[in-house]
Amino acid sequence: MGKGKNLLMTEVLKHVTFGQPDMRTWIFSSVDNCHYNYNSRYLFEYVKEKVKEVTPYFVINDERLRKELSDRYGEDYFIETNTAAGIKKVLSAGVWFTSAGLPVYGTKLKKDRLIINLWHGVPLKKIALMDPNLNKWSRLYFKKIFSENYSCIVTTSQSLVPVMARSFCVPEKKIKIWGQPRNDRIFAHTDRAAYLEKIYGKLPEYDTSVLYAPTFRDYGPTRLFPFSDYDKAALEEFLEKNKMLLFIRTHIKEKSAANAYLTERVRYLGEEMAEDVTGVLGIFDQLITDYSSIYIDYLLTGKPLIFLPYDKEKYLEGRGMNFNYDEVTPGPKPETMGEFLGEIKAFKDGKDAWEKERKRVNEILNQVTHPCCEEICSHVLNAAREMEKRGHRRDKER
Template sequence: MSDPLTDAVGAVVSYLLRPLVFLLSHLVPRNDRVWAFTADQSGRFAENGKYLFLHAVGRSDEIRPIWLARDREVLTELRGRGYETYHVDDWPGKYVALRARCVFTSHGVPFWQYIGGATVVQMWHGNALKRLGNDIESGTSLLVRSHRKHVIRNWDRFVTTGTADALAPFTSAFDVTPEQALPTGYPRDDVFFESVEGATVGLGEYDRLRELSEEATLISYMPTSRNAFEGDQGTIDGSELGIEELDRTLVEHDAYLLLKAHPWSNVELDEAEFDRVILLPSDLDIYPVLPLVDVLVTDYSSIYFDYLLLDRPVVFYAYDLDAYRDARGFYFDYDEVTPGPKPETSDELHEWLRHFLQGDDGFEDERARVRNRFFRHQDGGASERIYRHVRDEVLDLSADRSDSVEDGTRRDTERSVEPGRSL
């Protein structure tokens, strides 16, 4: 049995050594054809990293894509599907991080100490409506700010959806320059336009929801994280929705409500008490599901920007708008960039849902205006644009595309997970 004190001391020493490891990692030679992918802190297989990885797997005659997992179940699932993946805390995973020329992420990189000298592509996780980064961080020391800017947020490329308004918040929040910006669109949105092999990996709910969507109307309620509030103000218990009356409305119109909370939110709701309410796991990758959804209900979540690409109704149920704006703040005028009705009470919410359930709309032009304001590309080609940019312009690999990722000979596209393969 390990000693808690020894473990604690070891953890502190390891943490303090990370800056030194980061400096030394610059000395490790990197393999231009080894690309490492990861997602968010939860360890799930999701976000932009997932979709670019799946795209890159199809180009494995040119490069060697490797998923660095943070969750053991995800590791097992992906290996079982034939994808090359390692856990970031195991030595093979650390070695991949040290040797990969490119690291793709949509959040922070927990293994940042191993990626000195790598090309880091930050794909982020949505257009910014709420303030973030520099614009909400206060009271931090000069040392912490310097560490964030020069190490944690020292990104070589930053993916945006391609317009000036899409980039502006990140220039303010993270000091992203136009030279860093990669205006390609988000890989996770590709699944709206075309089938992506592997997109439903780990989504046990998908088949059920797809079948349901063929028989009934699906409404999804996806509020943002409520961590801007203290105490129980961020709890989702259904009272804000008038859930009992809403359930009856859903029955009347042969519709279902898919409730997916933000991973940081607290949900106190029992699905068994309702006929037409389905609780989705908070860590579910929602992007393969969104094309099945007929109406989106949200508040301040950036999910609605992506959903605009499907050109379907969005209801902005911002019942605590003033309080949230005071607590977090926005980059844009809320009314200007939210193309849909804005009910303030549950009764008004039900009225607007009945409006859309009856087949009425009326917000098509508004959605098009906001969609064009934030998306340069409105297609399924984001992954390919990023892939080509990094391959051709960052690494200049386009001149010799038939080389192996290992020894200069062309190889087939079989995906191996043998730990002994050379990097």
């Protein structure tokens, strides 16, 4: 079902679905209601295991994925909103969480319920209504269907409150510094060898792993290893000598572009292997990126960063940034292959000239530096109880 049809059905059904929404039924959703990822996934999994007074559901409209998840976690947890019955089920719930969009589309949906936007990262780049590429009609749709429906929007630090408020055109009081549920996994131990072996089988001997995660460009393909002196054989020799593995993670649309760079020690780690890599960032010893906000999550590990902003002027001109790029990217920016390998080797050898800068930026962007799922649930449960009481009072007054 398309968003337009879903909106029309929701507008009709919300008027024929009577009764106070159940504040102990929580709905979770993510991108286009077809993905099991981002903050919604991690909070859902926490609620399912830890918050026994709540019944959680996750909206998955992709039938194949819904069956796969039902087989893994139990069929009672995964629902659809492609039918009137599915939409009614969502409308009967008193709490909704999303990382992008909504579980159903409509206007004035937050009446008698809580709709919490967990979002899916720190807005280093301009997002939502601040995106200069958004046209007038898209802005109007976004405000009516999304911004006006959110009870609150979650972020990670005080410095981001005005940014998020402007991005969603909501009062600053609606922005809550509660952290990102997906980052709870960063603070938990993941067995690196077991995780990687499950994906790749036997790997060459290594003691250091590096993740290379460039961002997606709207205007053209991403240049991997953007050095005029790039040498595939030299990189492989360097990695072998230093017992390192390097994992490339591009946008799913650019998967084939990585093939030319793959070797025994340069592997591809795509979405089909790890849909949301944030939860396992802790297994990597270094991160290489350009403009992706993944590095802000990685700051929580305290480990080194390398940046390759080879097209900075063009990228910033097209999308824009909420911060001065150079002031919030605490890591070297090598321009040649030699410099690049030198920085990786220096970090491996413990020669870290950027540690203080990483701490400074982390304090600006990551105010929540501990697991946050429990606290988020506590906030929402308290708000749900208050809303429930108000509903009961209204019923008595009728």
